[in-house]
Structures are given as C-alpha cells and as structure tokens.
Amino acid sequence: MAGYSHDKDDHLRRLRRIEGQVRGLQRMVDEDKYCIDILTQVSAANRALQSFALALLEEHMAHCVADATARGGAEAEAKVREAADAIARLVRS
Amino acid sequence: MAGYSHDKDDHLRRLRRIEGQVRGLQRMVDEDKYCIDILTQVSAANRALQSFALALLEEHMAHCVADATARGGAEAEAKVREAADAIARLVRS
Amino acid sequence: MAGYSHDKDDHLRRLRRIEGQVRGLQRMVDEDKYCIDILTQVSAANRALQSFALALLEEHMAHCVADATARGGAEAEAKVREAADAIARLVRS
Amino acid sequence: MAGYSHDKDDHLRRLRRIEGQVRGLQRMVDEDKYCIDILTQVSAANRALQSFALALLEEHMAHCVADATARGGAEAEAKVREAADAIARLVRS
Numbered sequence: 001m002a003g004y005s006h007d008k009d010d011h012l013r014r015l016r017r018i019e020g021q022v023r024g025l026q027r028m029v030d031e032d033k034y035c036i037d038i039l040t041q042v043s044a045a046n047r048a049l050q051s052f053a054l055a056l057l058e059e060h061m062a063h064c065v066a067d068a069t070a071r072g073g074a075e076a077e078a079k080v081r082e083a084a085d086a087i088a089r090l091v092r093s
Numbered sequence: 094m095a096g097y098s099h100d101k102d103d104h105l106r107r108l109r110r111i112e113g114q115v116r117g118l119q120r121m122v123d124e125d126k127y128c129i130d131i132l133t134q135v136s137a138a139n140r141a142l143q144s145f146a147l148a149l150l151e152e153h154m155a156h157c158v159a160d161a162t163a164r165g166g167a168e169a170e171a172k173v174r175e176a177a178d179a180i181a182r183l184v185r186s
Numbered sequence: 187m188a189g190y191s192h193d194k195d196d197h198l199r200r201l202r203r204i205e206g207q208v209r210g211l212q213r214m215v216d217e218d219k220y221c222i223d224i225l226t227q228v229s230a231a232n233r234a235l236q237s238f239a240l241a242l243l244e245e246h247m248a249h250c251v252a253d254a255t256a257r258g259g260a261e262a263e264a265k266v267r268e269a270a271d272a273i274a275r276l277v278r279s
Numbered sequence: 280m281a282g283y284s285h286d287k288d289d290h291l292r293r294l295r296r297i298e299g300q301v302r303g304l305q306r307m308v309d310e311d312k313y314c315i316d317i318l319t320q321v322s323a324a325n326r327a328l329q330s331f332a333l334a335l336l337e338e339h340m341a342h343c344v345a346d347a348t349a350r351g352g353a354e355a356e357a358k359v360r361e362a363a364d365a366i367a368r369l370v371r372s
Contacts (some may be wrong), residue, residue: 003128011122019115023115025145026108035096035153039179040362042146044166045137050186050370052118055136058363060128061344066355069345076345084337091369092278093136093143130214143277154251159262162252169252177244184236184276185371189314195309209323212294212329221282221339225365228332229372232325236372238304239321246314272318279322279329 004056005061014052020031021045057083096156097149107145114138146183150176189249190242200238207231239276243269281283281341283335293331332369336362 020044028038032052036044061083097104101161115138154176161172190197208231214224247269254265283290307317327330340362347358 066348091137159255229368275322
C-alpha cells in the first residue's frame, strides 16, 4: 500500500482542481486573454502542483522512508538517496 | 489582438499535453503508484507549465512591451513594471 | 553605460548583505548549528539573490531592451531573445 | 553532533566558493559589466546554494530524521514535519 493511501481522496480532489486550472488556461488562450493574466494563472497552477508534491513527499518520508530507516542497512540508504533525488528534481523544476 | 495570437495553436497543443499529464497523475494516485514515480511526473508537468509561460512571456516582450516602450512615457514604464512583476511571480513559484 | 548604473550603490549594498549571509552560513556550519536552521538561512540568501536579479532585470528591460526595440530590426529581436533566455535560467535555477 | 559533521570541510569549501561568486558579482556591478552576464552569474550562485542545501538535507534525513523515526512517537512526527517545512521553503525560494 502506498504511503499516501489514506489521503487519496484529498490528493485526487487537488489534482482535479489543477486539471480545471489547466483547462482554464486553454480557455484564456482560446479567447485571446491578456498575456499577463494568463501568466498569473500559470503561477497559480505551478504553486498548486508544488503543494500537491510537498504533501505527497511528507507522507512518503513519514511512511516509506521511516520504515526503511527503521530496518536500517543498504535499503535505508537507498530510500533516503531516492527521496533526496526527488527533492532535488522538485527544487530545480 | 494578443501578442501570442500567431502561436495560438502551438500554445493550445502544449496546454492539452499538460492537461494529459495532470490526468495521468490522477490515474497514478488512483492506482496507488509509487510516490517517487508520481513526484517525477509532477516535476515534468511543472517544467512543461514553465516552458509554456516562458514562450508566452517572450512573445509578450517582443510585441506588447516593445510597442509600449516605442511609444515611451508612463505607459512604457507601466508595461515594463507589469512584465517584471509577472517574471517575479514565475521565479518565485 | 550599463542600464543599472544609477542604482549601482543600491545593488552593491544588496550584494554585500548577501556576502554577509553566506559568511554567516560558514559560521553556522563551523559551529555545528542545527541543519534546519542552516537551511532556513540558505532559503533567505536565495531569495535575496533572486530579488537582486529581478531588480537588475527590470532595469535591463526598461533601458537596454527598450532602446533596442525602439530601433527595431534584428538587434531588437536578439535583445528580447537574450532577455528571455536569462529569465528562463532564473526561473529554472 | 550535527548530522553533517563528517562532511564539514566539504560544506565549508562549497560555501567559500559561493562567497567568492558573490564577491565576483560585486566586482561585475562595480565595473559596469553587461546585465545579462551578471544575471548568468546570479543563476550559477543560486544553483550552488541549492546544491549545498540539498547535500545538507540528505544528511539530515539520513541521520537526524532517521534516528527520530526509529524511536517513533511524537518526536518522529515532529522531525518529519520540520524537514517537510524546510523542503517547502527551498522549493518555493
């Protein structure tokens, strides 16, 4: 079971809202809305995606990473490294 | 006419692809996919949104901002300030 | 003359403050301060560097880019493209 | 002892290099260098600060957070939350 399973409904709600934001962007482009207003909505969608990622990451650390570090050894190291790589991708994207 | 109008089809194609990425994220959560794989897809969607924003911004500077600065005066200053504020929101999101 | 020349003293003051923040980080590491407190200071230094970059960029657009677009032609296009590339590097860093 | 203590020399070396980059920025502003070249150096300094932060964070997760989650309870939860908050600040800065 994935670490985020008990918040699944909440995650799906967030993602549906983000899908709505992206469809809203299509509508804005289609209706020739002002560039700056479109850019403001892009920033909002980006922030929403980041908030989703940060919530998922926190659960991952609290469950999968914590379970692995409790067992220790090479798997613990691998899980921490894997989480650190995912964080680096988020920070740089 | 918005500055990005001649690239409208290209922008709409990008945004539909991003919508597909967000729907793919919903599917991953729904099927209890591994957190780290979901986070990798979030980073990809974030980068795609940023690329869209940067393309839109470049056209805005080449058309709307350039037209305003060619006319000069208070409107030119306001357009540059407005673009700078949008860039700041993108950098910080 | 660079577009930011009239704000030179202000820029130098900001950069000296950032240099102080980075020296403060060295002191924290040297004194084995708590990781999370160090990370908080890194975020502050990053934000200060971004604010400096955004101020510089706004002046660049108000002067160098505006002058080039007023003259038009290939140089105008090149200046807008160059500024857009610098913005992309900031957004992605 | 802080979790990053065994890499202290490496961290201090990185931070001294970043201090050098910030002093280089002051020299560029002082000598009226071209805005775009300065912005390129700001992006490099930002990336260097982020790499330092990510290295520190990985060690923090491998030591402090892992120790706390091995003991479990409220302290484990608090450590994960604290790390998640620091990651959020990095992602948003």
